[in-house]
Amino acid sequence: MNNAGGRRKAPTIHDVAREAGVSRGTVSRVLNGGHYVSPAAQEAVNSAIRKTGYVVNRHARSLITGRSDSVGFLLTEPQERFFEDPNFNVLLRGCTQALAAHDIPLLLMLAGTEDERRRIKRFITAGHLDGVLLVTSHSADPVAEELHKAGVPVVQCGKPMRSGSKVSYVAADDRDGARDMVRHLLSRGRRRIGIVTGPPDSPGGVDRLAGYKEVLAEAGIGVDERLVISGDYSRGSGEAATESLLARAPDMDAVFVASDLMALGALTALRRAGRRVPEDVSVGGFDDSVAATEATPALTTIRQPYDRISAEMVRVLLAQLGGEDPAAVILPTELVRREST
Amino acid sequence: MNNAGGRRKAPTIHDVAREAGVSRGTVSRVLNGGHYVSPAAQEAVNSAIRKTGYVVNRHARSLITGRSDSVGFLLTEPQERFFEDPNFNVLLRGCTQALAAHDIPLLLMLAGTEDERRRIKRFITAGHLDGVLLVTSHSADPVAEELHKAGVPVVQCGKPMRSGSKVSYVAADDRDGARDMVRHLLSRGRRRIGIVTGPPDSPGGVDRLAGYKEVLAEAGIGVDERLVISGDYSRGSGEAATESLLARAPDMDAVFVASDLMALGALTALRRAGRRVPEDVSVGGFDDSVAATEATPALTTIRQPYDRISAEMVRVLLAQLGGEDPAAVILPTELVRREST
DNA sequence: CATTTGGTTGGGAACGTGCACACACGGTTC
DNA sequence: GAACCGTGTGTGCACGTTCCCAACCAAATG
Structure with missing residues (x-):
């Protein structure tokens, strides 16, 4: 002193x-x-x-070991989604905590613009990050593949689109979740079930749609293409998509919306069209984000275990740092019944 | 390898x-x-x-200079608020970007539990952080003072409670914002204006209440204590507080709620009580978070310039790293009229 | 008793950088 | 001719750590 x-x-x-x-x-x-x-x-x-x-002194240690003992959290989302989607928070927080338990600091890096990406790539190739946790919704993102090729351990949140990819990822079981939801809607007596799925270039879009079609086929109900539309996970797109569905198939009695945020938009569109939820139309979401509980009526949805996802992402990344091979982890989802069905 | x-x-x-x-x-x-x-x-x-x-190589450089050229983003909130409040996102993103422009990585650290705090303090005293951006809502938080005393440059978001403190901070003008809102409600012909303010140990609570009282006095309307209540910024507390207000003063024709999130709760309570917004009761929020635009009806609110706040926090911190004295920055707010008033 | 064995310890070298210092240079000034 | 400039450049050292290797010791072995 x-x-x-x-x-x-x-x-x-x-x-x-x-x-x-x-x-x-x-x-x-x-x-x-x-x-x-x-x-x-x-x-x-x-x-x-x-x-x-x-x-x-971590600097002196890093200097000789070549490791940095720190991990990057890379967000390639456009800014709007980062604002809007509460799931990112849960993921970010979960990863930070899981890493803290290993005394590894998390460096937050935004990679929305090309300039930001260049800076980040420089940073990483300079060896200042041992590995990267990657969060992106349009998972055809080339950044994961690039980093992986460069020898940087990467764990992506969500299934990559390119099936040949050897990049590690952790994801919820989209297809199974979709099946559960559609079965649930059927069990509520619904038969004209619409779907607002994710972008066709995202596994969330493809797999949830696949699960939907699978269960309908199983039930002997053909797929009516007028009941199928895709959005971009934003609230506004959910609203617009639902409007289109109502115009194309006025007799729709349920709609499975592939994200809670879009489901909020669907509720708005239905309210405006004078349909009561759930009396006239049942609405099912996906994610179980805070938005689901706060909606009126509260959303029935498919819970993605975000806390487990973040924990697994960190676990897989650390394993990879320890020399293990890339791994894919798929976690089970769970139907959460609330008021909207 | x-x-x-x-x-x-x-x-x-x-x-x-x-x-x-x-x-x-x-x-x-x-x-x-x-x-x-x-x-x-x-x-x-x-x-x-x-x-x-x-x-x-930043490690080699840090080793000899003693600087780390990186900054911590310290969140002392309990986890629920971090999930719930979209403002944190905006702040976090703004700070990350502003720092990236100076090639300074941001390390995210959660300091909710005592254990986390200990770990962080060790990390900082080891010299692995040049400075700290501190975000907390109950700004009587001792952590800012502690770090400051230990010689670590700190910039807090929001005014510290202890007036003797020499810690840097950046905040919106709470008092002036509250004045604007109450004047606006008066101009809409409202006279029985309630307030749900923040916790009494937060400047957001104290200053917004002060602005409210000031304008009412100015207008020759006395303060009716039945119209005054405080919440904890959570949505649920806004709902409960508004319910109490309605019970205590059924003739309330407007309510100024000290955060958008609480205002969402207020809307719920009013709807349940059968009051129409804005016909029967006007509702004014504070923050202008995404919640405000997404609410139905869309919230009239006081915009806190979060983008400027984050930019100023970084500016002040960097100035302090450059040897300048701690500084206090207060930024103007702005009334945003929407449908709820 | 000499030698090996295996656990334990100390000391030198290196990691990549910034800084203090010494030095070179051609042109003044004394 | 010596001593000073100011600018531009090279060199040795230090930062705090880990890694490698040699040295040590006691016990076991020949």
């Missing part, structure tokens, strides 16, 4: 070594696993660390 | 020097400002940098 405002300089591994009466090498060994260290030395070093308040 | 893609090791300042036919020192000088370097050498170095694709 010598200088008032100024930060006094931190104790180094050298100070700890002197305090414990051992060499720097021994302290380093205690720090990194404690192999080949006698119990006595171990204890001496640990108490010296406590006494001096020593914290390892 | 040369894996499949094979990351070849990055070129160093030494490679650049050899390529340019100069010494490491000269390259370093070009990198850091370019003083005392001849135009010829400057040009040779720059083209060598381009040719080799050299990127400065």
Whole structure:
């Protein structure tokens, strides 16, 4: 406590070594696993660390190991979606927490513009990130493939479109979730079931549509193409798409909307058209974001286990840093019944 | 470890020097400002940098300078609010972008639990963060003061409660915003104006209440304490508070709610009570978050310039890193008229 | 008793950078 | 001719850590 405002300089591994009466090498060994260290030395070093308040200098460590012990959270979304979609928050928070448990800081990087991407690529190739957690909705995004090719461990949230890709990913079971929802709507006596699916170039769009068609076929109901339309996951597109559906098939008695945010738009469109939910038209969403509980009526939806998704993303990434091969993880979804069906 | 893609090791300042036919020192000088370097050498170095694709190694630099050239974004909110409140997103994104322009990475750190705080404090005192951007709603938070005392540059979002504090902050003009809103409600012919303010230990609560009282006094209308209640900024608390107001003062013809999120709750409570908005009761919010535009009816609200707030937070922090004194910045608000008044 | 073995320890070298310092240069001034 | 300039350039060292290697020791083996 010598200088008032100024930060006094931190104790180094050298100070700890002197305090414990051992060499720097021994302290380093205690720090990194404690192999080949006698119990006595171990204890001496640990108490010296406590006494001096020593914290390892990550920069010096990184310099020699070549690792940075930090991870990037890369968001390739256009800004509007980042504002709008509460799911990103849940994901971001989950990843931050899971990494914190391993003492790994998370660097947030926005990669919306080409300029931002260039800067990030420079940063990564300079070795300042051990790995990257990638979040994007239009998962045909080439960035994952590029980074992977460059030898950077990547884990993507959501299934990549290109099936040949060897990039790790963690995703919910879109197809199965869609099946559950459509079966549920059938069980409520609905037969003219519409769908607002995601973009045709996103697996969320393709797989949810596939599940929908599968169950209808199973039930002996053919797919009426007038009941099928796609949106871009934004609220506004859900509203417009539902309007189109109503115009094309006025007898529609249910609609499965491939995201909660779009489902909010669907509710607006239905209200404006004078249809009551769920009496006239049932509405099913997808995600179980906060939007679902806050909607009136509260949305029946398919819960994506975002907390588990983020935890798995971190787990897979760390495994990959440890030398394991890329992996794909698909997590089960769950139907959450509320008021809209 | 040369894996499949094979990351070849990055070129160093030494490679650049050899390529340019100069010494490491000269390259370093070009990198850091370019003083005392001849135009010829400057040009040779720059083209060598381009040719080799050299990127400065931040770890080596940090090791010797003692700076880390990175900034922490500290969130001391309990998790629910982080999920719920879209304003955090805007702030986080704005700060990330503003920092990226200076090539400074942002490290996201959650400081909800005591354990997380300890870990963060260790991280900071180890010198791995040059400064901290702090976001918290209950701004009596001691963390800002603690970090400041420890000599860490801090910029807080929102006015600190303790008036003696020397911590930098950037905030919107709460009091003036509240004045604008109440004047607006008066101009719409309302006279029994209620208020759901923020927690009494937050400046958002105190100052907005002060502005409310001020304008009522100005207009010759006394403050009816039955029309005054406080919430905690959550949607649920807005709903409950509005219910209480209606019970205590059934003749209320307007309510100024100190956050958009709480205003959504107020709309719910009013709808349930059979009051039409804005015919029977006008509702004014605060923030102008996405929630305001998406509500039905769309909320009249006080716009907090979050984009400018984040930009100013970064500006003030960088200035402080450059040796300037802590500063307080108060930004003007703006009334945004929509359907709810 | 000499030698090997295996756990344990210390010391030197390196990682890539910035900074202090020394030095070169041609032109003044004393 | 020596001592000073100011600008431009190269060199050695330090930053705090990990890694490698040699040295040590006690116990086990020949």
